[in-house]
Amino acid sequence: MDFFGIPPQALLGQxxxxxxxxxxxxxxxLGLAVIxxxxxxxxxxxxxxxxxxxxxxxFLLHYLGLGYWWALILAPIGVGAVGVAIERTxxxxxxxxxxxxxxxxxxxxxxxxxxxxxxxFGSSGLPYRIPAELQGGQNLGFMFLPNYRAWVxxxxxxxxxxxxxxxxxxxxxxxxxxxxxNPALVQAFGINVPRMITLTYxxxxxxxxxxxxxAAPIYQxxxxxxxxxxxxxxxxxxxxxxxxxxxxxxxxxxxxxxEGLTKVFYPEAxxxxxxxxxxxxxxxxxxxxxxxxx
Amino acid sequence: xxxxxxxxxxxxxxxxxxxxxxxxxLEVGAGELVTLLGRNGAGKTTTLKSVVGMIADRRGSVAxxxxxxxxxxxxxxxxxxxxxxxxxxxxxxxxDVGENLMLPPEIAPGGMGLDDxxxxxxxxxxRLRSQGTKLSGGEQQMLAIARILRTGARLLLLDEPTExxxxxxxxxxxxxxxxxxxxxxxxxxxxQNFRFATEVADRFYVMENGRIVDEIGRAxxxxxxxxxxxxxxx
Ligand SMILES: Nc1ncnc2c1ncn2[C@@H]1O[C@H](COP(=O)(O)OP(=O)(O)OP(=O)(O)O)[C@@H](O)[C@H]1O
Ligand SMILES: [Mg+2]
Numbered sequence: 001m002d003f004f005g006i007p008p009q010a011l012l013g014q015x016x017x018x019x020x021x022x023x024x025x026x027x028x029x030l031g032l033a034v035i036x037x038x039x040x041x042x043x044x045x046x047x048x049x050x051x052x053x054x055x056x057x058x059f060l061l062h063y064l065g066l067g068y069w070w071a072l073i074l075a076p077i078g079v080g081a082v083g084v085a086i087e088r089t090x091x092x093x094x095x096x097x098x099x100x101x102x103x104x105x106x107x108x109x110x111x112x113x114x115x116x117x118x119x120x121f122g123s124s125g126l127p128y129r130i131p132a133e134l135q136g137g138q139n140l141g142f143m144f145l146p147n148y149r150a151w152v153x154x155x156x157x158x159x160x161x162x163x164x165x166x167x168x169x170x171x172x173x174x175x176x177x178x179x180x181x182n183p184a185l186v187q188a189f190g191i192n193v194p195r196m197i198t199l200t201y202x203x204x205x206x207x208x209x210x211x212x213x214x215a216a217p218i219y220q221x222x223x224x225x226x227x228x229x230x231x232x233x234x235x236x237x238x239x240x241x242x243x244x245x246x247x248x249x250x251x252x253x254x255x256x257x258x259e260g261l262t263k264v265f266y267p268e269a270x271x272x273x274x275x276x277x278x279x280x281x282x283x284x285x286x287x288x289x290x291x292x293x294x
Numbered sequence: 295x296x297x298x299x300x301x302x303x304x305x306x307x308x309x310x311x312x313x314x315x316x317x318x319x320l321e322v323g324a325g326e327l328v329t330l331l332g333r334n335g336a337g338k339t340t341t342l343k344s345v346v347g348m349i350a351d352r353r354g355s356v357a358x359x360x361x362x363x364x365x366x367x368x369x370x371x372x373x374x375x376x377x378x379x380x381x382x383x384x385x386x387x388x389x390d391v392g393e394n395l396m397l398p399p400e401i402a403p404g405g406m407g408l409d410d411x412x413x414x415x416x417x418x419x420x421r422l423r424s425q426g427t428k429l430s431g432g433e434q435q436m437l438a439i440a441r442i443l444r445t446g447a448r449l450l451l452l453d454e455p456t457e458x459x460x461x462x463x464x465x466x467x468x469x470x471x472x473x474x475x476x477x478x479x480x481x482x483x484x485x486q487n488f489r490f491a492t493e494v495a496d497r498f499y500v501m502e503n504g505r506i507v508d509e510i511g512r513a514x515x516x517x518x519x520x521x522x523x524x525x526x527x528x
Pocket of ligand 1: 309312314332333334335336337338339340341381486
């Protein structure tokens with residue numbers, strides 16, 4: 001049995017890879033969407049913060065002997081705290097200005113952070129082992145499914161849906177959505193909006209760091225891991241539309257799968273297909289597939 | 295006379311370079327309903343927003359129950375018991391009616407229960423799942439008032455609640471405001487609809503060019519009617 005001359009093992013294997021890439025696209029574009037909604041800032045530091053999450057996992061292991069499971073909790077908290085400091089000291093002053101200024105500042109920060117890590121650790125990548133509990137895999141008969149990859153897909157799906165639920169279905173989420181529309185009025189109702197903005201940025205950054213920890217055993221820990229990924233993630237965000245939480249999740253996973261399929265059927269285009277789709281979406285629906293037009 | 299619940303003295307307010315309020319003085323006693331009248335651009339909205347801390351650059355004194363508010367951020371002011379209902383209503387499009395209604399946090403015990411609120415505004419109960427901004431203008435105004443009644447705030451600042459509404463709706467809002475007064479809420483109301491204001495208010499201030507230029511008690515209304523019409527340019 002095969003599909004258009006493609007053996008099913010190859011097809012499913014690429015779909016799995018696509019799903020894993022999609023999981024990272026979804027988590028990162030989700031964080032960007034959350035930050036953009038609340039701060040009106042396009043957080044170009046997101047890729048560097050993802051990389052910092054992976055490095056935090058590496059440091060925790062090598063200096064404190066704390067393994068993967070600790071890293072999943074502590075790295076997002078630590079990197080998120082750095083995000084809080086960045087918001088308090090820098091981003092806060094840019095909210096009244098055009099998006100462009102936030103983008104420039106966060107872009108500059110990303111280059112600084114990345115440069116510092118590259119200077120210290122080179123560009124070759126440091127290994128990070130899959131935790132013992134998740135080594136090995138399942139033979140599904142038609143393909144071999146590594147446990148760690150299945151874990152990454154499931155946990156990122158869970159994190160994405162939990163974030164969606166938090167924002168769209170809870171009282172705290174109602175505060176966030178309302179403050180996105182009219183922060184002054186929400187504050188006049190007695191809600192500490194400046195603190196909520198700070199924590200939202202911290203949360204978005206923590207999400208990036210969490211993705212970084214998940215990525216460490218798959219892609220190694222590398223100062224450039226974020227800058228490679230973030231360009232694609234921005235394309236994902238453009239395709240999905242800036243404002244939408246569910247849009248970011250669906251577009252992230254969907255484009256991962258499309259990329260995987262392209263690798264099977266027309267490998268030459270696999271690294272560009274997302275950008276082709278981005279160009280088409282921009283021409284047909286500039287606000288993005290799920291975006292609200294301003 | 296006992297210390298007023300709200301005492302504004304020498305209030306100045308600025309939008310950047312432009313100086314909009316020039317020393318506003320006014321008082322509102324507990325349980326009183328005071329109306330601020332004045333033409334477009336007189337500074338009525340700016341006065342209310344300055345009281346609740348929504349104008350960044352404001353100077354002078356705003357005292358609520360003897361607490362000075364002028365330096366406080368708006369979320370702290372709200373928690374002392376003031377609630378603001380904006381002129382443009384401020385219904386959130388990304389929230390449904392129920393979420394809009396439940397948005398302002400409870401700041402003190404003794405807020406109105408949902409049963410009472412739905413008795414005042416039966417329309418809202420049927421539309422809880424609708425998107426907030428899908429309501430009619432009148433329903434949005436009801437929602438904007440309803441949501442600040444739940445919170446336990448005792449001083450309500452209502453900015454032109456009848457603006458642009460049909461007479462039947464205005465009547466419903468008037469009945470609601472009467473009931474709020476009976477329940478002991480203190481209300482500072484901005485109105486351009488003078489007929490409406492005379493039905494509910496105990497006292498009137500008239501504003502012109504960022505200053506209070508006159509104060510009129512309910513008892514003097516008939517005698518002062520021509521003055522008021524001149525102020526409002528009707
Ligand atoms: N955001 C702003 N920036 C600059 N000037 C403003 C702003 N808002 C109001 N003003 C100016 O301040 C003055 C007072 O405005 P305000 O809205 O307080 O008047 P108002 O009495 O509420 O008028 P209306 O009856 O039209 O609501 C006006 O001259 C107005 O043009
Ligand atoms: Mg006004």
